[in-house]
Amino acid sequence: MYALRKPFTAGSYSSIPFEGHLKTWLVLAQVVGYTLAKLVGIRVISEIPSNRRSQILLGLIGMAVVSLFLFAIAPPLVKPFCLFVNGLSLGMVYGLVLGFLEGRRLTEAFVAGLCASFILADGFTKSVGADLLKRGIPETWMPLIAGLLFLMPMVGFIWMLRQIPPPSSDDVIARSARTPMNWPDRRQFVLRHGPGLAGLLLMYVLVTVLRSLRADFAPELWAGLGARPDPSAFTRSEIWVALGVLLLHAALVGIPNNWRAFVAGLIFSFVGLAILIAALTLRQHQGITAFPFMVLMGVGLYLPYVAAHTTLFERLLAMTRDRGNIGFLMYLADAVGYLGYVGVMLVRQFVPVSTSFISWFIWVSWIVIVGSAVGLGFALAFYKQQLSRWHRAN
Secondary structure, eight states, X not given: OHHHHSGGGGOOOTTSOOSSOHHHHHHHHHHHHHHHHHHHHHHHHHHOOGGGHHHHHHHHHHHHHHHHHHHXXXXXXXXXXXXXXXXXXXXXXXXXXXXXXXXXXXXXXXXXXXXXXXXXXXXXXXXXXHHHHHTTOOTTXXXXXXXXXXXXXXXXXXXXXXXXXXXXXXXXXXXXXOOOOOXXXXXXXXXXXXXXXXXXXXXXXXXXXXXXXXXXXXXXXXXXXXXXXXXXHHHHHHHHHHHHHHHHHHGGGGOOOXXXXXXXXXXHHHHHHHHHHHHHHHHHTTOSOHHXXXXXXXXXXXXXXXXXXXXXHHHHHHHHOOSOOHHHHHHHHHHHHHHHHHHHHHHHHHSOOOSOHHHHHHXXXXXXXXXXXXXXXXXXXXXXXXXXXXXXXX
16 A cells, blocks of 8 residues: 555656646645545544455555556646545555454454554555656656556455454454444543543644654655665664564564553554654754664654554543444544644645744644643543443443
């Protein structure tokens, strides 16, 4: 999926005639489509029956391929709309895949692997895009060709997903049954968890904004740091990020108590914020070069981001035994998170900023750190108050 979504960001598109910075509009258009898919997915992903996931996946992938073909042949003014359709078609892929993995005793390990794959894919597919550009492929055709390289393996892996059996009875006992959610179910869940969920969502929104800036404008960040990386640098930096995040979050499988695992996820999130502080401080004092700075920022951002995917929402459902599924919670979080990113992109596009992109990025990073710490602290305080009630229920 990332091969159909991310390679275009390896290009600059500065040679294409356009009113304003075309790449910014392309990124914004794709994110708007992606965000709309998340909003739609709050209902669709939470309600969809398991036997329809693979067919919908194939349809969405096909729609993304067509959008990239149209991007290659469309005039400049239409290209942002093509990437809007691309984002719209791919925004529900993650939730559909996640539905195969949730509600199991090994869910943290499975989803940590899934998250590690998209962390690595973010860098690897950009490396593929950059390499295709070096080989003379035009910027407008590069996204389609990069995506086609991964199309047949993608179809094969969707077939493999269909072979995964449902959670066992032991899984259900340990993690609770996962069921589709209608409108009354979703409304009741939000009302019961309002304050704690708000704290988690605040953290997720802020981390999503900064993570997306780091991903979508990686070439600009490397340039602002004074580096001229070869195409493999995008992959090499994300290998270290993916490895660190995978090992830490997969280890939470070893904590059978759902409350303790939930708290461990919050602690990992705080550790991520501490790593961000260390990276920014070292950079301010010229104590770190571009490559370790990008790696540390990646690890610091993905620790809380992946904690939401692997542990926080999964164990929240497991310890409360509330009717629901992780797809609803993830798409609620993603919808709010990408709305925040769209807002930041619009501000960046229309409000004059006198500082360089790297300086602006660092300024946003400090806001994210402070706001995320507040949200995590609020969530911890709320759910600690609810602990005795959940113990009785379990």
